[in-house]
Amino acid sequence: MRAIVQDRYGEADVLEFRDVEDPQVGEHDVLIRVRAAGAGPDVWHIMAGKPYMARPVLGFTRPKVRIRGWDVAGTVEAVGAKVTEFRPGDEVMGESQRGSFAELTAAPEDKLVRKPSRLSFEQAAAVPVSGVTALQALRDRAKVQPGARVLVIGAAGGVGTFTVQIAKAMGATVTGVASTSKLDLVRSIGADDVIDYTRERFTDGSRAWDVIVDTAGRRPLRELRRALTPKGTLVIVGGDGGGKWTGGFFKGIFRGPIVSMFVGQKLGGFTAKTTKEDLQAVSELIEAGSVTPVVDRTFDLVEAADAVRYLAEGHPAGKIVVTV
Numbered sequence: 001m002r003a004i005v006q007d008r009y010g011e012a013d014v015l016e017f018r019d020v021e022d023p024q025v026g027e028h029d030v031l032i033r034v035r036a037a038g039a040g041p042d043v044w045h046i047m048a049g050k051p052y053m054a055r056p057v058l059g060f061t062r063p064k065v066r067i068r069g070w071d072v073a074g075t076v077e078a079v080g081a082k083v084t085e086f087r088p089g090d091e092v093m094g095e096s097q098r099g100s101f102a103e104l105t106a107a108p109e110d111k112l113v114r115k116p117s118r119l120s121f122e123q124a125a126a127v128p129v130s131g132v133t134a135l136q137a138l139r140d141r142a143k144v145q146p147g148a149r150v151l152v153i154g155a156a157g158g159v160g161t162f163t164v165q166i167a168k169a170m171g172a173t174v175t176g177v178a179s180t181s182k183l184d185l186v187r188s189i190g191a192d193d194v195i196d197y198t199r200e201r202f203t204d205g206s207r208a209w210d211v212i213v214d215t216a217g218r219r220p221l222r223e224l225r226r227a228l229t230p231k232g233t234l235v236i237v238g239g240d241g242g243g244k245w246t247g248g249f250f251k252g253i254f255r256g257p258i259v260s261m262f263v264g265q266k267l268g269g270f271t272a273k274t275t276k277e278d279l280q281a282v283s284e285l286i287e288a289g290s291v292t293p294v295v296d297r298t299f300d301l302v303e304a305a306d307a308v309r310y311l312a313e314g315h316p317a318g319k320i321v322v323t324v
Contacts, residue, residue, distance in 0.1 A: 003067045003102030004304040009049030012305040012312070015068060023098055023106040027080040030107055032092060036125035036298075037100035038071030039307045039320040040158045041238055047308060067099025068304065069322065072107065073115055073124035083109045091115040093124040093283075095274040101304050101322055113279045116286045119293065126158065126293040126319035131282040133237055133272035134162035134213075138170060141235045141270055142211040146171030151202075151227065154215035155191060156182035158319040159237055161294040162282075163213050164191050169290040175209065177202065182317050189294065203227045213237060221259065221267065228265050236269035294318030
């Protein structure tokens with residue numbers, strides 16, 4: 001099969017389009033003919049090998065997994081001997097930790113769900129990592145209740161667009177933070193209010209929210225705390241921002257929880273873990289019409305390096321998707 005392969009860390013030119021062996025299928029695995037694959041910050045982090053603190057997991061000198069991409073949407077090609085839920089021809093979406101920028105990939109049965117019928121493959125590929133991250137940030141970390149005032153920083157991004165919509169589905173009042181050109185998008189997906197961060201300093205203490213979900217990760221903790229109520233919750237998603245050694249993880253995973261011990265606010269970050277149950281929960285919100293994935297642009301598989309360059313250049317409006 002053809003795939004996007006990486007044998008060393010670096011910029012997008014380390015991504016090569018070439019022939020590799022088809023994936024091996026274990027007894028609990030599903031072989032998927034890939035139709036589309038999502039491209040988010042996780043792809044860039046693994047490609048660059050940054051922050052360095054993640055290399056014990058990613059691989060010290062080169063990626064342990066050579067094929068890029070995690071999000072996948074496609075058609076079942078074959079199933080392992082102990083797979084009971086899926087059969088060839090089924091349309092699925094989920095997460096493949098063996099790489100989804102390829103014509104074929106294999107994923108455990110418990111990392112997949114059926115593709116919502118109302119979605120295209122391109123839309124479905126935008127869902128798994130970003131949708132589950134948004135759900136877990138709001139439900140598990142922030143414990144959002146109906147009527148809560150929620151601020152979403154980076155509301156027009158891959159995770160942000162899901163966070164706005166899922167928070168609304170939970171009954172929250174949502175304010176989305178984005179740049180000028182993306183405010184209409186944030187309104188269109190249900191935000192009750194929008195803030196243009198290029199024109200308004202929303203962390204000056206004049207307004208406060210019960211929950212802040214920061215998908216950008218670039219603002220100092222002290223500023224974010226000013227925008228929280230005294231008993232509010234801050235959830236920092238991912239590892240953007242910061243230096244090359246720790247990225248944004250130090251602020252979210254280490255510093256935030258330490259500060260929380262001395263104040264009334266709950267501050268912290270997390271990295272989502274994709275589960276079948278949470279994939280299904282997001283899928284049900286999609287089928288109900290409460291959530292619709294936002295796709296910024298699509299790139300052909302052979303153009304995957306260009307997709308990552310586009311991702312690194314700015315802030316996409318929604319998710320970038322690689323089609324196969």
